[in-house]
Amino acid sequence: MTGTTAGLTVHAPDGVPEVAAGDDLAALLVPLLDLADGDLLVVTSKVVSKAEGRVVTGDREAWIDAETVRPVAVRGATRIVRNRLGLTMAAAGVDASNVAAGSVVLLPLDPDASARRLRAGVAARAAVNVGVIVTDTAGRPWREGQTDIAIGAAGVTVLESFAGRVDAHGNPLAVTAPAVADQVAGAAELAQGKLAARPCAVVRGRPDLVLPPGEDGPGAAALIRADGGDMFGLGAREAVVAAVAGRPEDRLPFGAPASAGDLATALARTGTPATVVGDDEVRCAAGTRVAVAIVAFAHGWEIHEGAADLSIRPVTP
Template sequence: MPTLTVIAPDGVPEVAAGADLADLLLPLVTLEDGDIVVVTSKVVSKAEGRVVEGDREDWITAETTRLVARRGPTRIVRNRLGLTMAAAGVDASNVARGAVVLLPAEPDASAARLRAAIAERTGRNVGVVVTDTAGRAWREGQTDIAIGAAGVVVLESYAGRLDEHGNELAVTAPAVADEVASVAELAQGKLGGRPFAVVRGRTDLVLAPGDDGTGARALIRADGGDLFGYGAREAVVRAVLGDPSDAAPFGAPSSPDELAELLRASGFAAAVEGDSVHCPSGPDAGQAARATVLAFAHGWLPRPTADGGDLRFHRSSP
């Protein structure tokens, strides 16, 4: 039967800037070809000098590229790595007061360096996953996810395969790097002082020597590629403000027929005319503003019409 083994060694000392992660790990474990070495991002950040002084809230702002949602003091943001997470991944635990830990500058590159160091010193071909903790929409609690990877398949594709009943799988794609991160965390624990783990038994996920693969960045959807670019309240606010720079998180523009149907359901006389959607009824200013908000949220912008009274919408991007 398939067997998966996770080893999380004790004995790792406090990590300081300049520490060699391979030197810290290798005396504690005997690695085999096909192992996956898992390391927490906090330890990587400490070794790379990513511990900084200053107010945590200020650093969250500095690491944020876009606010997704805010409830009281909690900020869910898209950070400079493209990750959407609480507090931009800025952590104030397990460091001196007045200091915070930022995520690694390039987690995939950090994983690649550790993989190369292990190969050089042991001759073993392993994969490496760098992890961080994240919450999940609609679910309580947190799990560890992969934010960096090297030499590891991060996403398996089952598209085109058949199940036992002969049904073709269309979009099934397990995020195996995240699953590796999560199972490793079960052995590491949050307070055990075990920042490394070795997952053994999935050699099929480890790439050939010299092939670092796509990295964990391949798991990040492009801005606007998911259905939840903003929180519920924030989406309303951003649509009302209508700043063109906010358009991307709303996703690709809807079809003309979809927008016209939405506008008609909202009480407007809307018709598709070529590549545009026309509201010929000459709505008053309040109605026009409402139609413009609805259109903006669906990737459409108003253009002036000849008579100045009608509304005509065009896609904000091709």
């Protein structure tokens, strides 16, 4: 199946055999592909995991627990978690589809390393310089449905910087770093399909994204925000519960301490007038301690006792 748009072509070949632990992916894929310098080879994480022996038996829920660093949100049977790779995904990326009953597929131990090995294997067998992207499927906040994203990459520019550039009207570009590796992953998925047994695709037309031989780049890990750096580190319900509980170990998903002005504004919205004393202190009436403690926790601050009022100060990282 091939799709073409604005000079970009995507080809996903049929005939890829079932992959088993220990298989050499480069040896399996190169004979099926017409590769050229500057191509992007996109492979699903599932075939990478199968080749690396990441198919395991046992209870899926137990494996989700094992792959989870912390929960983000739970709605019924659906668990959104931050997994050991730093990815925020449903079920930690543990997949029970297209595998024998009683088995599940775990994500590769190090998808960027997997991409580097495949890139080197392709170069050795086909004498071409390609970029490699390892993909998996993920949902998106605010949007229905799922799409493929890059979870591993080698020899690829994963973020295309537009910092300092302007549009045709002289306006600064608001989006300074398009996630081009994710865009390539989504384009490849259109040709691969979900049920067509096409676990790889070649995307041609963006040789500018492929790094020179010997340069693998930062990998797809560069696309992951640090825990606490995202505005949505917890689900809405989970954030309320965490703020009320006020456990120190639950501070990280709320991010860095907010400014004194932002905290004072938030307190005012709860009916608690507050005064900004300085960059590192906000004061309010002592009679509102419980509400203040909850709001302060969610903003990275904490209460310090005062004589007739509450002194609130940012938590030291």
